[in-house]
Amino acid sequence: MFKIIMKIVVFLGLSLGLYAGNGLGQSHLVSVSPGASESGVSEDVAVEVKFDLPIKAKSIKKHTIVLKHNNKKVEGISALVGDDTLRFTPNEPLEEGDYRVKVKTVKLQKEKNNNNVQHKPKNGFQRFIYWLCSLFYDNPADCPLCKKVCGNSGHASKFIKTDKITYEFSVDSLPKVLRVDLSIEKTKLHEGNETNYEVEAIYDDNTTENVSENIEWIVSKIGIVSLGDGKLVALKEGNITVQAKYKSKLSGKVVVTVYKEINGYILPPEPDKSINNATLLGVDSNDNGVRDDVERHIIKTYGKEKIAVEIGFQVARAYNTVIEHPDNAEETSKIMDNAMDCESYFKNDADMYGDPILIKDRIITSRKFKSIQLNTEERIRGYLQYNRNLSGGVFTLTHINKQKEKCAFDVVQMLKDRK
Amino acid sequence: MKKYLLLILVMFSFSSLVQAEEENINECMSDIYFANGINTSREEAKIQLIDLVRKQVSISQFNRDETKMNQTVDFKLAYNNTLGIAFDLLESYNQKKAEHGTFWWTLGTIYDVYGGIAKQGLKEVTSEALEEIIVETLKKTASQFIVDPLIDEAGLTDLAKLIKDLRSNVAPSNVWDTLVDSAAALENYDVTKQLGSYKNSIKLGHSAIVIAHSQGNLFTNVVYDKIVTNPEDKWMTKYFYMIGVASPSGVGTGPKGIEIVTFDNDPITLIPDHIGTAIENPLRYIVWNYSRDNNANSTKPGGCLPQKYEKGTVPQSCVDSSDTEYDLWSAFDTDIIDFHLFEYYMNTEVSRDKIMNFVKASLDTHKKADSCQVSPRYTIPKAIS
Numbered sequence: 001m002f003k004i005i006m007k008i009v010v011f012l013g014l015s016l017g018l019y020a021g022n023g024l025g026q027s028h029l030v031s032v033s034p035g036a037s038e039s040g041v042s043e044d045v046a047v048e049v050k051f052d053l054p055i056k057a058k059s060i061k062k063h064t065i066v067l068k069h070n071n072k073k074v075e076g077i078s079a080l081v082g083d084d085t086l087r088f089t090p091n092e093p094l095e096e097g098d099y100r101v102k103v104k105t106v107k108l109q110k111e112k113n114n115n116n117v118q119h120k121p122k123n124g125f126q127r128f129i130y131w132l133c134s135l136f137y138d139n140p141a142d143c144p145l146c147k148k149v150c151g152n153s154g155h156a157s158k159f160i161k162t163d164k165i166t167y168e169f170s171v172d173s174l175p176k177v178l179r180v181d182l183s184i185e186k187t188k189l190h191e192g193n194e195t196n197y198e199v200e201a202i203y204d205d206n207t208t209e210n211v212s213e214n215i216e217w218i219v220s221k222i223g224i225v226s227l228g229d230g231k232l233v234a235l236k237e238g239n240i241t242v243q244a245k246y247k248s249k250l251s252g253k254v255v256v257t258v259y260k261e262i263n264g265y266i267l268p269p270e271p272d273k274s275i276n277n278a279t280l281l282g283v284d285s286n287d288n289g290v291r292d293d294v295e296r297h298i299i300k301t302y303g304k305e306k307i308a309v310e311i312g313f314q315v316a317r318a319y320n321t322v323i324e325h326p327d328n329a330e331e332t333s334k335i336m337d338n339a340m341d342c343e344s345y346f347k348n349d350a351d352m353y354g355d356p357i358l359i360k361d362r363i364i365t366s367r368k369f370k371s372i373q374l375n376t377e378e379r380i381r382g383y384l385q386y387n388r389n390l391s392g393g394v395f396t397l398t399h400i401n402k403q404k405e406k407c408a409f410d411v412v413q414m415l416k417d418r419k
Numbered sequence: 420m421k422k423y424l425l426l427i428l429v430m431f432s433f434s435s436l437v438q439a440e441e442e443n444i445n446e447c448m449s450d451i452y453f454a455n456g457i458n459t460s461r462e463e464a465k466i467q468l469i470d471l472v473r474k475q476v477s478i479s480q481f482n483r484d485e486t487k488m489n490q491t492v493d494f495k496l497a498y499n500n501t502l503g504i505a506f507d508l509l510e511s512y513n514q515k516k517a518e519h520g521t522f523w524w525t526l527g528t529i530y531d532v533y534g535g536i537a538k539q540g541l542k543e544v545t546s547e548a549l550e551e552i553i554v555e556t557l558k559k560t561a562s563q564f565i566v567d568p569l570i571d572e573a574g575l576t577d578l579a580k581l582i583k584d585l586r587s588n589v590a591p592s593n594v595w596d597t598l599v600d601s602a603a604a605l606e607n608y609d610v611t612k613q614l615g616s617y618k619n620s621i622k623l624g625h626s627a628i629v630i631a632h633s634q635g636n637l638f639t640n641v642v643y644d645k646i647v648t649n650p651e652d653k654w655m656t657k658y659f660y661m662i663g664v665a666s667p668s669g670v671g672t673g674p675k676g677i678e679i680v681t682f683d684n685d686p687i688t689l690i691p692d693h694i695g696t697a698i699e700n701p702l703r704y705i706v707w708n709y710s711r712d713n714n715a716n717s718t719k720p721g722g723c724l725p726q727k728y729e730k731g732t733v734p735q736s737c738v739d740s741s742d743t744e745y746d747l748w749s750a751f752d753t754d755i756i757d758f759h760l761f762e763y764y765m766n767t768e769v770s771r772d773k774i775m776n777f778v779k780a781s782l783d784t785h786k787k788a789d790s791c792q793v794s795p796r797y798t799i800p801k802a803i804s
Contacts, residue, residue: 336462344469352483362470365463383460390461391500392609394452394616396493397469400477400485 023165027142028052028108030084032101036167043093043173049103049165054083056159059107066102069095094171103165110160125149137163175203180211182244182251189234190261197232199244199251216245224258234258239269262303268292277376281320289317297372298363306418307346307358310409314339315364317408319373323382329389340364341398342407349400355415446624447491447791449782451476452617454497456633456665456761461498468496471765472630479775480782491782495620497613497629499638510602510634554594577601610641617642621655626785628778629661632761633687636666660781662774664764680773685758698769701730704755727757 023029024036030050034041047065057080065088067074076090086103126149133143139161140146179202186195201211212230219225224238232242237260241253260267271283271292282291290298290313298312318339322332347359363369374380404411453472455464473494481488578601581594620627631639639661646652646659662678667690681688682700704727757763764770785791 333461337465340462340465340469348470348474349485352485362466365460365466387461388500390498391605392612393461393498394613395461395465395496395498397465397473397495399489401489 022167023103023163024167026163026165028160028162029165032165032167034169036169038169040172040174041094041169043095043171045094045171046090047088047101048081049086051084051108051162053108053110053160055080055086056107056109059105059159060086061104064104064106066104068100068102069097074099096171096173098168098170100168101166103162105161105164107159107161110158175205175207177201177247177249178204180244180246180249180251182242182254184232184242184254184256187255188257188259189232191234191237191258194231194233196230197227198230199246201246201249211246214246218243218245218250225256232256237267237269262299263306263309265299265303265306265309267296267299270296280324280378280382288313289320291316291320291373293375294369294373297369301368302363305358307411307414308363310411310414311339311343311346311359311407312363312369314342314408315369316373318364319383322386323374323379326382326385326389329386330393332386333390333395336364337395337398338406338408341403342411345400345403345407349403352400353404355404444624447786448624449492449626449628449785450495450620451492451778452495452497452627452629454613454629454631454635454639455499456635461496461500464498465496467632467761468494471761475765475771475775476778480779493625495616497616497635497638499609499613499635510606554598578604606638606641610638610645613638614642614645617659618646618652618655621658626658626660626781628781628785629659630664630774630778631661631666632664632764633667633759636663636668640668658785660777660784662777664761664770664774665759678777680764680770682758682764682770684755686756687759698773699730700758701767701769702727702758703730704728704758727755 022036024032028051030052031048032050033048034045047067049065060078060080062078065078065086067076067088067090074090074094075092076088078086078088081087086106088101129146129149130140133140133146137143137146142160142163181200181202182197183200184195184197186193189195197212198210199212199215201209203209215227217227219227220241221238224234224236224240225242226233226235227242234256235258237258239255239257241255243253244251257269259269266286268285269292271285276282276291276293282293284290284295285292286295288295294316295313298309298316302308302312318332318336321335322329325332343359343362343364346355346357347362348357350357374383398406451472453464453468455467459467476492476494477483477485477488481491577593577597581597581601617627617629629639643656643659643661647656660678662680664680665685665687666679666681667687681697683697684700684703685697688697764774
């Protein structure tokens with residue numbers, strides 16, 4: 001007798017301890033949303049309950065999920081989302097206050113090769129335990145005590161009944177995010193430099209909040225910049241767009257340019273080849289009369305000497321002019337000659353006038369330069385046509401003492417600056 | 420009274436004309452012309468004149484005294500354009516034909532000199548093969564041909580039609596005759612323009628000192644022929660000086676006859692009827708023939724690569740050996756296109772000196788004019804464009 005009483009006491013103690021009561025600790029339950037006891041929940045929330053097994057659709061009824069506020073049912077629709085999530089969507093936004101969620105039992109489909117052990121009583125004691133468990137569990141086999149005591153039956157059932165779930169949450173009528181503004185102090189940065197950014201959330205109650213620390217970033221190309229702690233760090237040359245995402249709201253796109261600078265010259269971005277080569281004069285993003293790919297070559301090659309860079313630009317502009325107006329070769333050849341004279345001065349003759357020799361190898365006839373400048377059939381044809389129009393011509397050289405003045409930049413000032 | 424007034428007016432007008440004419444005449448001045456070679460853009464040709472000719476003249480003749488140089492010489496480029504290597508070769512062929520008559524092998528050799536035949540893999544040059552090569556080359560480059568602005572001016576209507584047909588893959592007719600005629604027309608167009616400039620220099624009392632490189636010789640020769648065969652202009656030949664650098668021509672031009680600088684291993688010497696008078700190039704290009712399979716230009720065992728050597732510096736081990744295997748190799752001193760370049764001539768002392776000596780002699784001869792022996796009658800002339 002004592003033995004029986006002890007078993008009952010042990011059973012009651014164990015079963016009461018193991019039984020969670022609100023169903024939140026049951027197996028197969030993955031998550032509930034909003035969370036149990038969560039506060040500050042948005043008024044447009046939907047209740048979701050997710051399991052790790054597919055839910056039998058027929059087991060879902062109109063009131064499988066019941067949401068109550070002040071003991072009144074909230075009107076809404078229960079539905080299956082995917083095959084493993086129950087969702088209750090209220091018809092109206094929720095009022096501020098406490099809510100109680102009740103999720104009734106549904107059936108989950110077992111896996112195909114379910115090797116779970118089935119528990120069925122064989123003797124009187126086991127039958128008693130099984131009966132007791134059935135008072136608390138739809139499927140007594142789920143009862144931990146029964147798993148230990150009831151024994152194996154080997155009979156597999158197709159479905160598992162879930163436990164009822166009950167929990168509470170509270171809704172606060174927080175202001176909604178209307179817009180997210182991203183501001184970046186400098187949008188053009190030298191490689192290795194950094195700048196500050198700020199992300200501001202603008203709410204429907206006209207309040208604003210600095211949310212710079214809670215941002216998900218959307219960038220058009222990875223590796224150009226890094227973002228965090230209110231700092232944008234320029235890592236590598238390139239052009240990108242940056243967007244901030246906060247509470248599902250996206251800011252506008254901000255274009256950030258990371259550039260390389262050599263001796264004060266900013267390299268223009270490498271142009272898209274198909275766009276650059278689609279027209280005779282190509283892409284000139286800084287509008288200085290020199291095609292971007294040519295400008296990059298000049299700065300990279302001659303960047304250490306500013307006067308050489310300026311001569312390179314003058315030569316490049318001259319080439320653009322002669323290929324653009326090949327029929328006017330007599331006139332455009334003078335522009336080419338000016339570039340050549342300026343280059344000649346700093347290659348051959350500057351030392352006669354107390355100036356430094358700054359050009360070692362010609363730019364104007366450099367194979368590398370020409371292969372970039374005249375890199376399409378249209379450009380080559382322009383240059384050949386210009387040449388042919390000058391065929392048979394006789395051209396007198398500019399006197400050496402007049403060459404310096406043919407430079408198309410402030411050569412006097414630049415010579416002063418380099419001293 | 421009216422007669423006197425008219426006489427005074429006529430005299431005044433006449434003296435003004437004479438004054439205007441005399442203002443630019445300066446018999447102490449010389450114009451140094453550079454006539455460029457084949458396949459050269461205007462900018463490349465002009466830079467050859469600036470960096471190689473003017474720089475050397477400034478150093479060797481005027482000790483870099485620019486003021487003195489400006490009072491004595493002007494530098495001019497007589498530019499002959501390129502219409503692509505194939506067309507330029509045709510042009511050269513026409514010019515050679517005018518000198519020596521029609522020989523297919525002349526064109527063949529010209530083409531060979533520039534590597535055309537080698538690239539085509541032909542061993543034997545026939546007229547049919549050459550015609551085919553030239554036409555095929557022109558077809559490939561037809562898209563680059565833009566002669567539109569010159570069509571009427573230079574009389575290239577037939578060439579324009581031919582190129583249009585080539586571009587649109589229409590089988591053209593009379594290809595060869597059209598090409599040859601067009602090359603001649605274009606040459607005539609260039610020569611006519613340049614002739615005016617040379618004559619103008621001489622009319623202003625200047626000498627015309629021409630440094631012609633490669634094909635530039637053929638153009639300048641034609642210019643000279645036109646001057647010398649025109650009774651009205653024949654007096655000008657006295658003031659016309661020319662030196663031919665790497666000339667493919669069979670004739671020399673100028674008051675002193677032939678002035679030629681051509682290296683003995685410049686490939687231009689392979690052209691038939693070449694004028695000769697070659698000077699020895701101090702740099703040799705050595706290749707090896709392997710006599711067992713006649714595999715020329717191979718690398719000889721022992722690291723004897725085909726390469727340039729200063730004369731007398733070819734390693735003995737590369738030239739001969741008692742080793743039986745080595746005996747199968749024989750060294751050949753041969754030519755490469757590098758030795759034809761104007762840069763090479765101007766950067767090599769022996770040829771540069773010869774060219775500069777010619778310039779000095781020409782300037783000195785011209786300065787012997789009476790008007791230069793006393794203080795000049797005229798003020799320093801303006802630059803002549």
